[in-house]
Amino acid sequence: MGLLSLGTPLTWEEAKPHADLVRERGIEQLLNIWKKAKSKERDILLWGDEIEYLVVSYDEDSKDARLSLRQAEILKDLAHDEELRKAGGCVPSLQEINQKPGQRVPTFHAEYGRFMLEATPGAPYGGTLRDLLTVEPDMMKRRVIAKQHMTKNETPITMTSFPRLGVPGAFTQPYYPPHGPIARSIFVPDEIINPHIRFPTLTANIRSRRGSKVCINLPVFYDEKTPTPFKDPTVQYDLSDYPEDGNVRNGAVKDGHVYMDAMGFGMGSCCLQITFQAKNISEARTLYDQLCPLGPIMLALSAASPIFKGYLTDIDCRWNIISGAVDDRTEEERGLKPLNENKYVIPKSRYDSVSTYISQDPGFRPEYNDVDIHQNLPLKQKLLGGGMDEQLAKHFAHLFIRDPLVIFSESINNYHVENNDNFENIQSTNWQHMRFKPPPSAEDAIGWRVEFRSMEVQLTDFENAAFSIFIVLLTRTILSYGLNFYIPISKVSENMETAHRRDAVLSEKFYFRKQVFPPRYANRSGKGSNTSPGGSISNTPKPVELGPVEDEYCLMTINEIMNGQSGQDGFPGLITLIESYLNSVNVDVETRCELARYLDLIRKRSTGTWETAATWIRNFVRGHPDYEKDSRVNAAVNYDLVKAAETLGNGEGKGTDLWKGLFEKR
Amino acid sequence: MLPPSSIVFRTGNIIIAGRNSLEKSNQELLNSLRQNFEDASSRATGGQMSWIEARGDTLYAPSIEEPDGLSEERAEYDITVKLFYLPGVPVSKRRDHTREALQHVLRELRVSSIDLLIISFPDISFDAEDHSPDTEPSQREVDEWAETYRALETLQMEGQVKRIGLSEFGVARLAKLLPRTSIKPSVDQINVRDCCVVPKPLIQFAREQKIELLTHNDCTNILPSSALQSLLLETHVALGELKKVDPQWVVKYTAVVQDRGVVENKGYFAMARIGID
Numbered sequence: 036m037g038l039l040s041l042g043t044p045l046t047w048e049e050a051k052p053h054a055d056l057v058r059e060r061g062i063e064q065l066l067n068i069w070k071k072a073k074s075k076e077r078d079i080l081l082w083g084d085e086i087e088y089l090v091v092s093y094d095e096d097s098k099d100a101r102l103s104l105r106q107a108e109i110l111k112d113l114a115h116d117e118e119l120r121k122a123g124g125c126v127p128s129l130q131e132i133n134q135k136p137g138q139r140v141p142t143f144h145a146e147y148g149r150f151m152l153e154a155t156p157g158a159p160y161g162g163t164l165r166d167l168l169t170v171e172p173d174m175m176k177r178r179v180i181a182k183q184h185m186t187k188n189e190t191p192i193t194m195t196s197f198p199r200l201g202v203p204g205a206f207t208q209p210y211y212p213p214h215g216p217i218a219r220s221i222f223v224p225d226e227i228i229n230p231h232i233r234f235p236t237l238t239a240n241i242r243s244r245r246g247s248k249v250c251i252n253l254p255v256f257y258d259e260k261t262p263t264p265f266k267d268p269t270v271q272y273d274l275s276d277y278p279e280d281g282n283v284r285n286g287a288v289k290d291g292h293v294y295m296d297a298m299g300f301g302m303g304s305c306c307l308q309i310t311f312q313a314k315n316i317s318e319a320r321t322l323y324d325q326l327c328p329l330g331p332i333m334l335a336l337s338a339a340s341p342i343f344k345g346y347l348t349d350i351d352c353r354w355n356i357i358s359g360a361v362d363d364r365t366e367e368e369r370g371l372k373p374l375n376e377n378k379y380v381i382p383k384s385r386y387d388s389v390s391t392y393i394s395q396d397p398g399f400r401p402e403y404n405d406v407d408i409h410q411n412l413p414l415k416q417k418l419l420g421g422g423m424d425e426q427l428a429k430h431f432a433h434l435f436i437r438d439p440l441v442i443f444s445e446s447i448n449n450y451h452v453e454n455n456d457n458f459e460n461i462q463s464t465n466w467q468h469m470r471f472k473p474p475p476s477a478e479d480a481i482g483w484r485v486e487f488r489s490m491e492v493q494l495t496d497f498e499n500a501a502f503s504i505f506i507v508l509l510t511r512t513i514l515s516y517g518l519n520f521y522i523p524i525s526k527v528s529e530n531m532e533t534a535h536r537r538d539a540v541l542s543e544k545f546y547f548r549k550q551v552f553p554p555r556y557a558n559r560s561g562k563g564s565n566t567s568p569g570g571s572i573s574n575t576p577k578p579v580e581l582g583p584v585e586d587e588y589c590l591m592t593i594n595e596i597m598n599g600q601s602g603q604d605g606f607p608g609l610i611t612l613i614e615s616y617l618n619s620v621n622v623d624v625e626t627r628c629e630l631a632r633y634l635d636l637i638r639k640r641s642t643g644t645w646e647t648a649a650t651w652i653r654n655f656v657r658g659h660p661d662y663e664k665d666s667r668v669n670a671a672v673n674y675d676l677v678k679a680a681e682t683l684g685n686g687e688g689k690g691t692d693l694w695k696g697l698f699e700k701r
Numbered sequence: 702m703l704p705p706s707s708i709v710f711r712t713g714n715i716i717i718a719g720r721n722s723l724e725k726s727n728q729e730l731l732n733s734l735r736q737n738f739e740d741a742s743s744r745a746t747g748g749q750m751s752w753i754e755a756r757g758d759t760l761y762a763p764s765i766e767e768p769d770g771l772s773e774e775r776a777e778y779d780i781t782v783k784l785f786y787l788p789g790v791p792v793s794k795r796r797d798h799t800r801e802a803l804q805h806v807l808r809e810l811r812v813s814s815i816d817l818l819i820i821s822f823p824d825i826s827f828d829a830e831d832h833s834p835d836t837e838p839s840q841r842e843v844d845e846w847a848e849t850y851r852a853l854e855t856l857q858m859e860g861q862v863k864r865i866g867l868s869e870f871g872v873a874r875l876a877k878l879l880p881r882t883s884i885k886p887s888v889d890q891i892n893v894r895d896c897c898v899v900p901k902p903l904i905q906f907a908r909e910q911k912i913e914l915l916t917h918n919d920c921t922n923i924l925p926s927s928a929l930q931s932l933l934l935e936t937h938v939a940l941g942e943l944k945k946v947d948p949q950w951v952v953k954y955t956a957v958v959q960d961r962g963v964v965e966n967k968g969y970f971a972m973a974r975i976g977i978d
Contacts (some may be wrong), residue, residue, distance in 0.1 A: 047758060188862035516716060516717060621888075621915050624893065624899050624916055
């Protein structure tokens with residue numbers, strides 16, 4: 036979560052008239068940063084992960100696991116920890132953070148859900164391979180510190196979605212009835228929302244702008260005794276406290292689906308995100324594009340959320356739930372009504388897959404941007420007039436078709452072009468699966484960054500570290516070999532849908548590029564340097580005849596993508612490429628051995644030797660004696676599941692049945 | 702003009718040369734040479750062999766161009782060079798070969814020094830070395846290593862090499878060689894197929910001696926004479942029917958941008974003697 040400024044938030048109706056102003060100022064702030072930072076060079080590799088936790092609260096008498104709503108108290112307690120304070124503090128929103136170099140105190144942040152915590156490694160990791168070995172211990176330390184500041188019956192778990200969020204009855208501690216005025220949800224109380232004014236406002240304004248509650252229907256997983264056709268029995272059709280209560284009477288609920296109606300179902304999910312600093316803007320654009328096709332692949336491989344609102348569903352991932360949970364598009368924008376008040380029919384939610392590539396590498400072909408996207412043309416003109424190139428201007432002009440959702444009245448009369456608040460207002464409420472991040476200000480030491488956002492948080496820190504490290508190693512491999520993973524962007528979106536399907540990791544195929552090495556004689560300018568080194572004349576590339584784009588990719592299994600296809604000319608596999616990179620650099624024995632453990636997890640996940648958390652959770656529920664084979668995850672099953680997640684998360688349970696599947700062939 | 706007596710082969714920067722870099726080092730070397738020969742001969746404008754250049758009594762294949770060097774300041778890089786002494790080459794030649802090989806790398810990367818020079822002796826491998834007492838090196842072996850090692854110490858004192866490294870040395874070998882050195886090796890590079898089985902005594906010994914244990918994936922016989930002969934036949938490098946080429950050394954170099962972990966330049970040189978068969 037970005038910086039939480041304070042002030043008086045405007046309702047959607049009040050904010051609407053200022054939308055153009057915020058966007059114009061945002062673009063002006065962006066141009067100011069871009070002009071000064073576009074020539075920033077030679078920034079080193081720094082990177083960090085973000086892990087989100089659910090805080091659960093056990094009631095040992097009734098054997099129930101609920102969501103604790105004590106986020107604020109836990110953060111306050113963390114901020115008052117004397118030892119942590121001495122080491123430099125660990126809650127940036129509540130205290131001065133002044134960490135000493137060489138010392139990394141994890142930092143904790145509030146998240147949307149009042150039952151969530153986010154933790155990051157206080158200071159970023161460096162660029163050496165040895166630094167990678169500090170990732171898992173750092174993550175474990177965060178979990179321990181978080182736990183130390185909770186009550187005895189509370190614990191942090193890294194489960195992507197809380198199985199019983201939104202079930203009838205109590206699923207929070209303490210209990211609050213649903214159907215408050217902010218979310219107006221039939222299922223969840225407003226008290227699950229972080230009370231910082233930004234979050235309730237965001238929730239209410241998305242609903243107001245949309246003109247109805249958000250609407251998410253997930254296909255139910257039909258088990259032996261699931262009623263057919265399944266009609267979500269938890270929906271109340273007869274409420275009439277708010278106009279939105281009519282939504283369910285007007286077709287919001289689909290047969291065969293689990294219905295959800297609030298932002299909290301999505302933004303209450305936990306992810307694992309990785310942010311890298313690139314050496315310059317050009318390398319950042321390269322990494323953004325090259326990691327883009329990996330987004331869906333890593334989503335399927337990290338799949339961890341098969342249960343929502345107390346039901347086993349037929350999907351494995353959270354992504355589309357969040358997408359639906361923050362979908363602020365009006366009926367006109369969704370194409371349900373002819374355009375009248377709105378400017379565009381917008382095919383995607385603000386939270387969705389990337390729709391346009393941004394790099395100017397020689398490997399890029401205009402055909403890859405095969406999706407027509409709306410752009411805010413007057414603002415694009417400003418960017419072009421300010422000297423920005425077409426491709427990057429298009430990216431930002433696309434983000435800037437969205438309205439600002441939260442405006443603080445104080446900020447309207449307090450505008451500084453040197454800040455980035457107006458820019459971030461739009462930028463950070465475009466939740467695409469990659470994020471291209473300019474330096475926070477023109478003067479900042481922080482460089483151009485890229486965020487990889489699709490992965491689900493894993494049950495254990497070993498897995499979270501493995502996924503983070505895999506992505507970091509992949510970026511180094513991409514940059515060293517000048518790899519090219521481009522496929523048409525529409526295929527990336529298709530892959531994103533595919534990734535959600537139950538057990539997609541083993542049963543689905545994904546579009547992936549076949550030939551990833553650059554053409555011979557490509558010079559290094561294609562590898563993200565701002566200036567091309569003077570290549571000798573004899574090395575000038577002969578123009579390569581490019582075949583049809585359709586011939587460049589094919590459908591592959593995740594096993595093939597990770598471990599390679601058979602045959603001389605088959606795709607060599609991402610793990611093979613990474614290992615080849617590791618063979619080209621100096622790696623000490625211990626580091627190589629540890630890295631092999633992490634790569635092995637990715638390898639075994641992709642071959643199916645080890646299960647995804649989604650499969651593991653599904654199997655856990657279906658094998659539980661209290662499960663009634665009717666898709667419902669009752670309190671008893673949930674309690675044991677959460678306990679199991681806690682055990683595994685604490686690095687325990689080795690050799691027990693819990694371990695089977697996840698880290699041992701079942 | 703003198704009849705050529707040696708030939709220097711060059712791969713150029715292979716880090717962006719695609720699939721070749723996925724192979725083991727011997728295959729990587731041969732494939733990269735083949736590719737570089739083919740590219741050079743297809744670009745050549747003169748006769749069939751015009752892509753090979755004669756300077757003095759040395760041939761260069763392909764001919765030496767003005768290298769691009771590195772794209773950023775020298776200080777940004779970690780440059781590692783690994784020199785493979787080949788079997789059957791007299792030990793007395795190693796001093797000259799070491800200098801010669803290093804000069805080619807310095808010229809190619811346009812730098813005046815490298816960070817780490819690792820040497821690989823022929824016919825020794827790491828496998829199970831620490832477990833069998835009969836691998837205790839002979840006095841002659843140790844004498845040869847010590848003699849070769851002195852050449853590295855000289856290069857280090859001259860400032861061309863910052864750190865010295867050995868490869869495939871287990872405890873027995875290290876224990877014999879270390880007393881004979883005046884500058885301790887900083888690195889011992891070992892080939893570990895499964896790197897979690899490095900012998901404990903070696904880990905312990907290396908720690909005490911402050912020697913960093915690095916991994917590699919090279920093979921010991923990096924350029925057999927027969928493989929080179931058939932490559933030359935295949936790529937139509939005609940050195941006269943009676944000429945035999947005898948590989949003397951192979952050098953591999955890697956330039957990595959330290960703070961970013963990006964490999965920018967990687968390649969090989971190899972030198973062979975040309976003799977009458």
